[in-house]
Amino acid sequence: xxLPFLLFFAFALVAVLGAVLLILAKEPIHSALSLIxxxxxxxxLYLLLGAExxxxxxxxxxxxxxxxxxxFVIMLLNAGVEERTNWSKIATWVGTxxxxxxLFELGHFLGRSKAGAAIGTGSGPGVSGAAFSTAELSKLLxxxxxFPFEATSILILIAILGAMILAKKEE
Amino acid sequence: xxxxxxxxxxxxxxxxxxxxxxxxxxxRNIITIFMAxxxxxxxxxxxxxxxxxxxxxxDGLVFVFFVIVVAAAEAAVGLAIVMTxxxxxxxxxxxxxxxxxx
Numbered sequence: 274x275x276l277p278f279l280l281f282f283a284f285a286l287v288a289v290l291g292a293v294l295l296i297l298a299k300e301p302i303h304s305a306l307s308l309i310x311x312x313x314x315x316x317x318l319y320l321l322l323g324a325e326x327x328x329x330x331x332x333x334x335x336x337x338x339x340x341x342x343x344x345f346v347i348m349l350l351n352a353g354v355e356e357r358t359n360w361s362k363i364a365t366w367v368g369t370x371x372x373x374x375x376l377f378e379l380g381h382f383l384g385r386s387k388a389g390a391a392i393g394t395g396s397g398p399g400v401s402g403a404a405f406s407t408a409e410l411s412k413l414l415x416x417x418x419x420f421p422f423e424a425t426s427i428l429i430l431i432a433i434l435g436a437m438i439l440a441k442k443e444e
Numbered sequence: 445x446x447x448x449x450x451x452x453x454x455x456x457x458x459x460x461x462x463x464x465x466x467x468x469x470x471x472r473n474i475i476t477i478f479m480a481x482x483x484x485x486x487x488x489x490x491x492x493x494x495x496x497x498x499x500x501x502x503d504g505l506v507f508v509f510f511v512i513v514v515a516a517a518e519a520a521v522g523l524a525i526v527m528t529x530x531x532x533x534x535x536x537x538x539x540x541x542x543x544x545x546x
Contacts, residue, residue, distance in 0.1 A: 292459075
């Protein structure tokens with residue numbers, strides 16, 4: 274078994290374990306920490322795929338900024354152990370079969386897909402070489418995707434204003 | 445370079461997305477539900493990057509970039525809404541936030 278396979282399975286296991294811990298944790302702060310674990314494991318997988326820029330953004334923006342925001346709100350609201358309530362009957366009798374149906378569907382379609390398509394053998398136009406180059410990515414971002422890029426800056430601005438107005442204490 | 449088949453990444457992405465759905469449905473704490481949404485967005489990002497590598501196209505990475513930006517904006521507004529809910533109803537439990545329920 275080669276090194277990429279070993280790395281993939283190790284960090285895939287870490288990611289799945291983190292996601293399971295997120296579900297099993299009783300307190301929101303433990304869920305947040307396991308979500309950070311998932312994000313860091315995914316960043317390593319992005320590096321394995323040669324997407325260096327995305328891996329860096331994943332660590333800086335997701336594991337850094339967004340999760341700090343989550344942890345800060347958990348601290349601010351003093352969120353403790355999740356309180357248990359009664360399950361609704363509809364959730365038990367309709368939700369459980371539907372959940373199993375979704376899992377079956379996913380497994381069915383993944384089983385049908387050919388496992389032979391290897392990564393890194395593509396010869397289409399675009400990037401050649403081992404890793405995606407950040408220079409090429411930025412060129413694409415500032416030419417073909419310039420308008421969506423500028424639109425996201427307005428989106429961020431509106432989000433900041435909205436968050437400030439929502440979180441403001443009314444007089 | 446990497447010879448891990450793209451289907452492996454897609455299976456991992458599907459597993460993570462499924463776990464995100466489970467967390468979204470089973471959790472009662474509104475902050476944890478937001479984290480489940482972030483988990484699902486991460487799973488979709490992994491599929492984007494895997495496909496970008498499979499076809500050697502950079503456009504997938506640009507989409508991941510936009511998904512991350514929108515997720516950051518969503519987290520900021522969502523957590524502000526959570527703070528407003530807690531301010532008004534003194535609870536983090538989504539089942540106690542039932543003003544629109546019949």
